[in-house]
Amino acid sequence: MRMMSLFILLLSFQSAMAALKLKQVAKGIYVHQGVIEVPDTHNHDEIANIGFIVGKKCVAVIDSGGNPQQGAMLKQAIKKITQTRICYVINTHVHPDHIFGNRAFENIPNIQFIGHKKLARAMAARGSFYIARSQEQIGIQLTNKDIIPPTIEVKNTLRLDLGGRSLVLTAHPTAHTDNDLSVFDEQTETMWLSDLLFISHLPVLDGSLKGWLAEIKQLEKRQFDVVIPGHGAIDRNWPEGMQAQKQYLQQLAKKMRLKIKQGIFLENVLKDIDRSTAKGWLLFNDFHKKNLSSAYAELEWED
Numbered sequence: 286m287r288m289m290s291l292f293i294l295l296l297s298f299q300s301a302m303a304a305l306k307l308k309q310v311a312k313g314i315y316v317h318q319g320v321i322e323v324p325d326t327h328n329h330d331e332i333a334n335i336g337f338i339v340g341k342k343c344v345a346v347i348d349s350g351g352n353p354q355q356g357a358m359l360k361q362a363i364k365k366i367t368q369t370r371i372c373y374v375i376n377t378h379v380h381p382d383h384i385f386g387n388r389a390f391e392n393i394p395n396i397q398f399i400g401h402k403k404l405a406r407a408m409a410a411r412g413s414f415y416i417a418r419s420q421e422q423i424g425i426q427l428t429n430k431d432i433i434p435p436t437i438e439v440k441n442t443l444r445l446d447l448g449g450r451s452l453v454l455t456a457h458p459t460a461h462t463d464n465d466l467s468v469f470d471e472q473t474e475t476m477w478l479s480d481l482l483f484i485s486h487l488p489v490l491d492g493s494l495k496g497w498l499a500e501i502k503q504l505e506k507r508q509f510d511v512v513i514p515g516h517g518a519i520d521r522n523w524p525e526g527m528q529a530q531k532q533y534l535q536q537l538a539k540k541m542r543l544k545i546k547q548g549i550f551l552e553n554v555l556k557d558i559d560r561s562t563a564k565g566w567l568l569f570n571d572f573h574k575k576n577l578s579s580a581y582a583e584l585e586w587e588d
Contacts, residue, residue, distance in 0.1 A: 305362045310519050311473035311511050313339040313450065315366065317359070321486045321516060321567050324351065324382065326424030331355045333382035333515055334479070337363055338470060340447020343372035347468055347477050347513075349386030352425045356386020373445060375454065376400045376435065377479035377515070378462045379407035380491075381415050381423075387433040399443070400435035401456045401464035408434050439466060457481065460497035461489070461515075475511040476523075478504070484517025487566040488530050490579045494538055495587075501531050529565060536562055541580040551581045 305317045316336040324330035330351030337346045337359070344363055349356040363371060374390045376398065377383055390396055412432040419427040437443070439456040450472040457465040461480045468477040481500060483489070490497070505524040512520040512527075520526030544554050555574055563569040 305358050307336065307362055307366075308519075310513065311470070311475045314470060314473060314475055314511075314513075315339075315362075316513055316519065318518070319351075319382070319516060323568060323571050324423050326422070328423075329355070329425055330382045330385070330423040333380075334513060334517075335359060335383070335386070336513075337371075338447065338450070338452065338468075339367050339369055340450045342369070342446075342448025344369050345373040345375055345445060345447055345452060345468075346371060346390065347375050348377055348383040348479065349374055349390060351382040352385050352423065352427070353388045353431060354425070356389030359386060360389045372397065372447075374398045375466065375468060376404060377466045377468070377477070378464050379404055379411060380462070380480065381419075383479065383515070384408070384433075385415075385427060385431055388431050391433060397437050398433055398435045399437045399439065399445075399454065399466075401466045402438045402440045403464040404466075405434035405438065407462070407464050408432050457500055458496050459493040460500040462492045465492070465500075469509075473511065474509055475513065476507075476509040477513045478515070479513070480515030482512060482514035482517075482520070482527060483530055484514045484520060484526060485565075485567050486516035487568050487572045488533060488576070489572050490534075490537075490576045494534060494541075494580045494583055498531070498534055498538065501527060501534070505531075533562060533566070537576060537580050538584065541577070541584050545581065545585055551578060554581060 307315045307317050310316050316334055318334050319332040320328055322328050322332055324332055332351060333348055335348040335350050337344050350359055371390060371393055374387055416427045419425055439454050441456060443454040445452040450470060453469045455467045465481055467481060505527060509523045512523050554577055
């Protein structure tokens with residue numbers, strides 16, 4: 286009877302892992318790696334790396350997915366893998382692929398949603414825009430009920446006790462966005478950087494280029510055994526895994542400063558794309574022009 290129960294539990298565990306293609310990247314840390322694509326009506330914005338961390342007393346979800354259905358799938362997968370209750374949903378920043386699964390967890394007793402101190406403001410500012418274009422862009426009609434802001438805000442750092450493991454949450458200065466949050470698991474020395482790190486997927490600038498480079502400089506000084514990016518494969522070779530992104534952003538800053546010094550207007554910069562920076566990156570054509578525009582606007586008025 287005991288063997289049968291263990292067999293049923295194993296089948297349930299394997300089913301949950303397969304349904305969302307979850308992978309245990311460190312002890313008690315499970316990640317679903319999103320596809321490297323732009324959000325559309327086929328992938329329904331299920332493009333980000335999402336997952337959870339299991340402690341002895343509770344589970345912390347790290348980003349809930351790009352739509353409520355994906356959030357529900359993640360919730361179901363957690364229940365199949367562990368009987369430990371879900372106590373936290375941590376959103377690493379405001380982008381839709383990371384927050385629109387929140388609603389699936391809302392009815393859990395005593396659940397707490399956690400984010401950067403600026404996340405609620407960003408959700409309020411962008412939420413109506415995300416909702417208005419959701420049906421057309423991802424084939425799912427989102428509503429105001431799908432915007433669930435944090436009940437706990439991180440101003441600097443916050444330590445969470447999951448039971449037998451501590452997580453250190455850090456609210457970063459403006460970098461990828463102005464509301465980036467990282468999650469460090471002390472037990473396994475795993476750093477969940479989310480979109481502070483892109484691997485294979487071209488980095489997307491929605492905050493501050495100078496700020497992002499400054500954060501990279503600080504992060505490079507630290508040692509991690511496992512690093513989970515927001516998009517792309519798990520990195521186990523830190524800080525080497527950050528170098529491609531660092532070089533892309535450095536080149537972006539260097540070239541924009543040169544163009545600005547030469548008096549070249551942004552419209553002409555966008556017409557003359559240097560494709561040498563495209564090597565090794567997916568979705569270059571989708572995001573590079575946006576990065577150029579954002580970098581130009583930031584650096585045009587620097588001292």
